[in-house]
Amino acid sequence: MTDLNTQIVMKRHPAGMVSEDDFSVVQAPLPTLQEGQALVRNLVLSLDPYMRPRMDPLRSYAEPLKPGELMPGGTVGEVVQSRDPELPPGTLVAALLGWQSHGVVTKATVRVLDPGMKQPSAALSVLGMTGVTAHYGIVKLGQPKPGETVVVTAASGAVGGIAGQIAKLKGCRVVGIAGGPEKCRYVVEELGFDACVDYRAPDFEAQLAAATPNYVDVLFENVGGPVMDAVLQRINDHARIALCGNVSQYNAREPYGLKGMRQLLMHRVTTYAFVIADHRDYWPTALADLSAWHREGKLRFKEDVVEGLGNAPAAFIRMLTGRNFGKQLVRIAA
């Protein structure tokens, strides 16, 4: 075992589009453990859009990162040293250790995973924050009734793909929005959405109208910007919007101005913006459903794995510009 911890920190606040120069790699000695702590060697890191607004020096749901601070993130790893008998070496854990090769945990800050788990990285997608976010947005906030129309933006993305499949399990007509024919084909043929519209198509609005003949009762919104405005033109009376992300705007220097306030008002829409970190008490409910559906083969998902922590910045930028395909992961160690 190496005796250094490799970390990727934010070097500076990005100006508009994030670049690799906004990060730097630092190395530090491995920490000495206190009683009750364990040292984890990270195997996989999850990259998620929420990390981008954390890099801006603005009032937000968490303290903004300061230059030199470790990039945050969900991780799966194994305990390699321990001063807690309940976390013996070899224990597989999901934690929030960020962009680093090692980290220190306690029992309270990890979720211990089944050592026989076939695909531990699933704890970062369908059986982790990704899945719980999708469940909360669709089930708790969207409250879709069978037969209603649910639209999911970034439908081929990690959260969007699960969100749409949950809406299908609830008996809804589910329409995805994604970028490009390949992603749209995946959303319909692999994930089982009823339709998927390519927002890059020149007749996007017309296609969206054709795909939502009964208008839109629930919108699971990951993207914001003009795509959201297009959906608002199709919004139904008393629709519910789960506002989960605004990824089209995270790297924008000037925010897009959303034109659809009239639609919100005239159709008496409720818009719930949420961050799943606020709802720790919801995890057990959601994970029970997600685990059962996953076991029964009802939730399909794709992983996009990049090798090596050093490639995390490039993979992060690739994800924010929609060039990944599937849940973005970084393999830190085998």
Place this chain on the structure above:
Amino acid sequence: MTDLNTQIVMKRHPAGMVSEDDFSVVQAPLPTLQEGQALVRNLVLSLDPYMRPRMDPLRSYAEPLKPGELMPGGTVGEVVQSRDPELPPGTLVAALLGWQSHGVVTKATVRVLDPGMKQPSAALSVLGMTGVTAHYGIVKLGQPKPGETVVVTAASGAVGGIAGQIAKLKGCRVVGIAGGPEKCRYVVEELGFDACVDYRAPDFEAQLAAATPNYVDVLFENVGGPVMDAVLQRINDHARIALCGNVSQYNAREPYGLKGMRQLLMHRVTTYAFVIADHRDYWPTALADLSAWHREGKLRFKEDVVEGLGNAPAAFIRMLTGRNFGKQLVRIAA
């Protein structure tokens, strides 16, 4: 009694700013009553911002008006002929008879008013739709806790003035936004808000920040546009927005693009757009509170009364451009 009914109809859909040329006056014979009906001579008509979007040929919460159709609106009047013994001539009623001198009602379509009521027009403001709208938005949707900060836009307006006073009764810090120093003075000195900021002031944003040192927990929004964006810059975590109106945009040819989606997401705000017509079952609850507070002298309000039905279009335009002061009413008959 005249034997003609005078009506103001929408002549054509307005293009952008509504003008007097978009209306015309028509006269028709008084209707013959069926069993169970009564003829009402209207005394007062309420003018409200919601009437403007009804004039646009767009999908909305009600069928858009067609050219030639009667302008809608709340009215107070007296029964002058009756074929229902429960509505004898002389009965004072509140109804939705629109911009006309007479109308036909049944027991189910009116609220019978106390004949001894000192100010029957109050049934169109504090003790009617205006008051119920304010109550629903603040109490039911905003759910303000004592000590929280509530911001009300169009604070000197009919709904805004009541909304802010209700929030004061609930123990909140209440900050109004209004146009011009005279209205702001009224909001603070007459209505008892803690502060009122003039959105026309060159340092409006700085004044708003100073008036909301603990940020904004509840926004009762009547106006939309850049004023709403300014409030979103001050929004607190888990804030609630009661989206009641968007009057700054009703006459706009191009809708304003709301820039504050980031604020909604980062602060996990819930935005409830509502139209009080959806919530008939809420009226008794709200009217019980409003009547008690009104009796106890706890709700102040101002009326801006224009004389003569023929002046309704001009008064309507005046109200939409914020040049009225108080609840806009039209006296149709004495």
